[in-house]
Amino acid sequence: AQKVTQAQTEISVVEKEDVTLDCVYETRDTTYYLFWYKQPPSGELVFLIRRNSFDEQNEISGRYSWNFQKSTSSFNFTITASQVVDSAVYFCALILSSNTGKLIFGQGTTLQVKP
Amino acid sequence: DTGVSQNPRHKITKRGQNVTFRCDPISEHNRLYWYRQTLGQGPEFLTYFQNEAQLEKSRLLSDRFSAERPKGSFSTLEIQRTEQGDSAMYLCASSLEGGLYEQYFGPGTRLTVT
Numbered sequence: 001a002q003k004v005t006q007a008q009t010e011i012s013v014v015e016k017e018d019v020t021l022d023c024v025y026e027t028r029d030t031t032y033y034l035f036w037y038k039q040p041p042s043g044e045l046v047f048l049i050r051r052n053s054f055d056e057q058n059e060i061s062g063r064y065s066w067n068f069q070k071s072t073s074s075f076n077f078t079i080t081a082s083q084v085v086d087s088a089v090y091f092c093a094l095i096l097s098s099n100t101g102k103l104i105f106g107q108g109t110t111l112q113v114k115p
Numbered sequence: 116d117t118g119v120s121q122n123p124r125h126k127i128t129k130r131g132q133n134v135t136f137r138c139d140p141i142s143e144h145n146r147l148y149w150y151r152q153t154l155g156q157g158p159e160f161l162t163y164f165q166n167e168a169q170l171e172k173s174r175l176l177s178d179r180f181s182a183e184r185p186k187g188s189f190s191t192l193e194i195q196r197t198e199q200g201d202s203a204m205y206l207c208a209s210s211l212e213g214g215l216y217e218q219y220f221g222p223g224t225r226l227t228v229t
Binding site for chain 2: 004035042043044050091093099101102103104107108
């Protein structure tokens with residue numbers, strides 16, 4: 001069965017700290033995509049990144065970086081120099097090439113960045 | 116380019132009533148998805164369309180739920196004989212054809228069944 005686990009329910013940091021959000025996934029498929037979404041207090045899910053299972057290169061976008069490791073089935077997300085505006089719920093999600101119709105989401109990690 | 120829109124944003128209804136939600140996807144997107152999100156949980160898949168064809172329905176989608184996308188553009192999700200357990204945020208998303216592209220989400224419709 002396919003599953004995404006985000007073990008950290010809530011994280012609280014002080015502004016300018018770095019923070020890493022963990023994501024572990026389970027699938028027997030060899031071809032799949034992983035995603036991160038941000039859900040701010042307004043409620044609308046915002047797409048952050050998509051990664052395919054054949055590309056294990058780390059990616060950096062501004063203060064955001066992602067570390068994909070197939071060996072540990074993990075796709076972790078790091079925010080460098082966090083800001084108050086980063087406060088949100090972050091979801092990791094998985095989609096399989098064998099069933100491209102649905103995103104399988106983790107339970108989310110609530111990040112609170114305090115000034 | 117406008118994003119995904121959903122109407123209404125909020126709906127309060129009494130148990131036993133029928134409700135209908137509408138989703139307008141991004142115009143060039145062939146795929147449209149419905150998810151349900153309850154408090155403290157990640158979104159759960161309900162169903163999806165490619166153009167006007169409904170290709171998959173989750174077991175979460177009981178007989179009281181029906182979704183349509185008659186002309187391959189907007190979609191409606193109807194819940195008949197609502198129950199308190201139906202209270203949730205109903206999210207719509209759309210994507211380019213192929214399914215492995217990122218899905219873009221609308222703001223959701225929050226349903227409260229009293």
